[in-house]
Amino acid sequence: MYISTKTGYALRALVELALAGENEPLSLTELAQRQQLPFKYLEQLFRKLKKAELVLSRKGSRGGYLLARKKAEISMQDIMNAVEDSQQYSYCSIDKFDDDYCQGSGCGFRSLWDRIGTDLEHYFSGISLSEIVNKYV
Amino acid sequence: MYISTKTGYALRALVELALAGENEPLSLTELAQRQQLPFKYLEQLFRKLKKAELVLSRKGSRGGYLLARKKAEISMQDIMNAVEDSQQYSYCSIDKFDDDYCQGSGCGFRSLWDRIGTDLEHYFSGISLSEIVNKYV
DNA sequence: CAATCTCCTACTAATTAAGTATGTTATTGA
């Protein structure tokens, strides 16, 4: 169980946006250079970030990306949700078990996973981009 | 970020041991049947669980596995540590960045990852096998 | 001594993550 580099990249990138000016879009070319991240990979991440409405874009020359919300309104949970493929923290391998053992929502393990999922979601929702920028960067 | 089936399997298996008698070892053959888990895969998991001193084994006929500690003394963190390959919750992709950006322990992101790792470790250490057995099974 | 187990190593298969390649569309500034 670990945080993917995908989330790491996204976080770095958003921190960079947070540090940039409010109204000056930062281009991915620039961003990729500053963070030494693969440009084409970033493009993909940003498509997801945009879909999740964490960033806005401006096309064309002098275009780029901007944060769509205030730093304080973007949490690590948001970022992970946007970028990570599986939305769940844990999954019950329910389909491998027959009905005697694991019966949908009645399954004990499933409710354990659910609890853990909720707890972790709560935890990561509590870490905002502004906190990261202030404390760690 | 999610909990692997490996951890799920191990948890299920240990719960099964917890439910079994104190001094009657449970064989993997039996366990695999009860939980519908692949026997050979379980063997590997149990080798790790034994190495981590979470279980004891008795060889030979009528042999099997027993919990090495009281249920309350085994946490999800223990299980994950034992079974999961990477011991870290998060890793800094430090080696991809040059020294200008990320300088070992001085790197802001790294300390963020460290904080998260510590927090999660603490969280999972707080979930014991006995709690799981009591509340969820 | 035979059945039943753990123990050990080395594969293979499947899935996911990471990264590349190629091209299209929109916007700005010269």
Place this chain on the structure above:
DNA sequence: TCAATAACATACTTAATTAGTAGGAGATTG
């Protein structure tokens, strides 16, 4: 108005990790 710039989109390749298999050696009990 056109050329440069940068987002948008899709499809593909490679690398890494996870899940699962296979076969046999070494103990122990009835």
